[in-house]
Amino acid sequence: MQWSETTESRGVLEQGFRLEIDGRDVPGVLWRAEGGAENAPLVLIGHGGTQHKRTGYVLSLARMLARHHGIASFAIDGPGHGERSTGEDFDTTWARAGIDDETVADWRGALDAVVAERAPSAIGYWGLSMGTMMGVPVVAAEPRIEVALLGLMGFGRANGDRLRADAARVTCPVRFLLQWDDELVDRQSGLELFTALGSEVKSLHANPGLHSAVPPQEFRDTVGFLASYLQT
């Protein structure tokens, strides 16, 4: 694991990293509160389609987690995204055989590397849209993840079959967001994914509007939701 230099912004330390996982180059960013506990809770942040590990809302989330709750977080570029862009289009990337297992291995490898350095007291996952295409398989595979914020996805997109297979294996508490007028994700299919999650404790939060129009308050509340489970 190679680390870049640490930078600081209003009390939040940010440090890029780079890992090789099964021959794949996986770049990421770690955020944490300046002066925070070494074993602060940790959130894995999965970005959305066409976005990257340091896109605006990921950065915003990471800073809210650190500033308001002292929670660390990291993001990695998803397959074919950010520094891992290959020019291949979204659906082609996600239709490739083995893509889901590779993505799970990328996240688990990055988590192993971060955990080895920081020993977080608790671990959560945050990911909407493509962040849920990655997140359902990751959360299903990773017992260290104790709580997840998911949503803006159903079974109708490129890896729907994998999500259908893995949803019941998600058993931690989940908040699941849907946009009621989503132009990219069929409402019924999103409801089916929520229904299929194996978690005993899960809440659906749905609001009017298009895919990317999650209300600001709902977005901010996702931070408090994760913190309520991670800070004990």
Added chain:
Amino acid sequence: MQWSETTESRGVLEQGFRLEIDGRDVPGVLWRAEGGAENAPLVLIGHGGTQHKRTGYVLSLARMLARHHGIASFAIDGPGHGERSTGEDFDTTWARAGIDDETVADWRGALDAVVAERAPSAIGYWGLSMGTMMGVPVVAAEPRIEVALLGLMGFGRANGDRLRADAARVTCPVRFLLQWDDELVDRQSGLELFTALGSEVKSLHANPGLHSAVPPQEFRDTVGFLASYLQT
């Protein structure tokens, strides 16, 4: 309007009242914070089927509103419920012609009477299940109501046609609760009622479990939701 004696419980004043509205005897209870502002915000609390104006969760809500937020509230017995019980069964009561208009008149008459004495700075409505059977027509008819907590109801119960007709006239911010495994309210019909609400700002919160198994945290959060709109 006749008032009973005021009682006090840990900082919450409670006072029964009695109104005659179009010849109907309408008994209610008003709660407010001891020493609170004369013009404190006010919430109308509609109880559920087979319950009454001072049933456990209504009392609990009224006390949380007063203690945590200084918000006053009142409840009245719904038609055929509590002190207005006639022995008639639930479906017979709600199938009677004119029942919805009478219920709206009861709530508006009680609101007029309370407003005349207290001049609340803002007004909200809280009602699940039968509280939504009453609440949708009341909120649709009453422009003074600025925010509503509704849910656990669809178009499939006794006054479904009235709810279908009135839902689009509900335009204030709404949080709408559903129980995903509701044995009394069809899930699809509940989703249709949420969809039909005319409010631009509305959120669906759905959780696993039967009709009466709303998670305690979701229940408590309804108080914070109303307070966030009523305390400005």
